Amino acid sequence: MILNQKNLNNFINFAEKLIKKSEKIIIKQHINTVKVKYKKDSSPVTKIDQLIEKNFRKEIKLKFPSHGVYGEEYKNSKLNNDFIWVIDPIDGTKNFIHGNLSFGTMISLLYKGAPLFGIINSPLLKKTWKGIKNKGxxxxxxxxxxxxxxxxxxxxxxxxxxxxxxxxxxxxxLYNKLSKIIRYFILGGDCVQYGLLAEGKIPMVVECDLKPYDFMPLINLIEESGGIITDWKGKHLSLKSNDKVVASMSKKAHQEFIKISKTI
Structure with missing residues (x-):
């Protein structure tokens, strides 16, 4: 499949339909008690996470059978394809299960390793952020x-x-060193804090212990809103990146952060 504007629009429309379906599932289930299981790394997972990702994978396979899929809950597939969908069914599962509204569903499409667009949907906050490469x-x-x-x-x-x-x-x-330099830290809400950064409400986000499905859908949103997002060494993010991410609306502050992180 070739990449052109018509196909890109089709991909985005398809992703937005998936997001709408996931939103209905989340809103319906959030009012009920959510049963939680724990993975080997002690991170929580719910049937909602699994259901949303399973639905996404099913729809992608039907619509774009040759495309790869990289997700959180199930085995990745066809990662040698030029087109790879990156899925995080519920980013912020801990918040979700405890009634905190700061969570969301994320999806992105990569072409030859670089994201074409990314969508973050926070259904209970009624916010959907979207970044499209070179389109805003x-x-x-x-x-x-x-x-x-x-x-x-x-x-x-x-x-x-x-x-x-x-x-x-x-x-x-690094945390202790930064605490002596910056104004202060605030506790964010997984993908939501990046949406707020894109809006200009948060100037910088620093995280570690992430996986590619946690950050690949964020890249277009941050860059197209005027920000920068890299790993802690200043390298571009990819499916092969490490677990450390910094996003900022200030190039100067971003470079200062990277300079400090390299000394740790």
């Missing part, structure tokens, strides 16, 4: 203006998803 960033289908700045690291408020990700010594050292 959107909140509920309204274009987001570029929110880039030239603030220094000392001016940053940094969002993260919890201290458990910083429990290892190198990451903990």
């Amino acid at each position: 960033a959107y909140l509920n289908n309204k274009k987001i203006k570029k929110n880039s700045s030239n603030l220094s690291l000392k001016d940053m408020v940094i969002s993260h998803s919890g201290m458990s990700a910083f429990k290892q010594l190198p990451e903990n050292k």
Whole structure:
């Protein structure tokens, strides 16, 4: 399959339909008690996570049988294909199961390793963020203006998803070092904090212990809203990236962060 504007529009429309279906499942189930199981790494998973990803995979296989799929809950397939769908059925499962609204469903399509677009849907916050390569960033289908700045690291408020990700010594050292430089840390909400960053409400997000399905759908949104997103060494993100991600609306602060992280 070739990549052209018509096909790209078809891909985006298809992804948006999947997101709408997942939203209905989440809204219907969220009012009920959610049964939780735990994976080998102690991270929680629910039947809702599994149902959404299973539905996504089924629809992708029917519509685009040659495309690859990289997801959280099931075995990845056809990763040698030029087109690969990246799925996170519920990013922020811990928040979801405890009634916190800061969670969402994410989907992205990669072409030859680079994301063409990414969608983050937070159904209970009634927000859908979308980034399309070279076409802009959107909140509920309204274009987001570029929110880039030239603030220094000392001016940053940094969002993260919890201290458990910083429990290892190198990451903990970085956290302590940053705490003496920046204004303060705030506790974010997984994918939602990146949406708020794109809106210009959060200046920087720093996380570790992530998987590619946690960050690949974010790339277009952040870049198209005027921001930067890389690993902690400043390298571009890919399916082969490590678990550490920093996103910022300030190139200056981003570079200062990377300089510090390289010393840890």
